[in-house]
Amino acid sequence: MSRLVATALALVLTAGPSFAEDVIQGYTGWQIATDSEVEIPGQSFDAEWDGESFKAPPYWGLRWTRWQGDWGWGAEFTHTKVKATDDTLAGAGLDRLEFTDGLNILTANIQRRWLIEGFTPYAGAGLGVAIPHVELERPEGRTYEYQLTGPALRWFAGVSRDFNEHWLGFVEYQGTFSKNTADLKGGGELKADITTHAVNIGVGYRF
16 A cells, blocks of 8 residues: 555656646445444454445545546545444344444545546545544443544545536445444443445536
């Protein structure tokens, strides 16, 4: 990842300023998460996660990209969501386990695009952090707060289409992985590695 970032920065620094192009994109979509192991003090269990993409607050994301020719770099924030199913809660003896106010992935990205008349395929990846709203209820206490819980990865690929000089639309697949360690009220830690998958649809503005 560090070599890819260095390559992208070198391309940016060597390209002429007349080729610079900024794009801001916003999106929503359908997001799920794969089952994963969760550790809390005194127990470990497999969690089934619901994405609840369209329940308030809904799943969404924002991306800024500075393009230099076919390569781009920038930043992205995604309000990803996961909630343990009722069966998972019952099996673990918990009243609540979720990140529905956001698993919240923030990354620095690099991208590659292929300019084709009419459509523009692209792919990218990012490295950053997870900043979830941790919600866990257990007899020892209730945890209900935002925390910086660990590193995160992002990968995506899609295709965009220009509407005019400034506006574009796009559809893409996006995945994220976050390694989360959260402090709990009443003592101890929650540990969970969470992988999400999403189909996004959105619009962008070029300037």
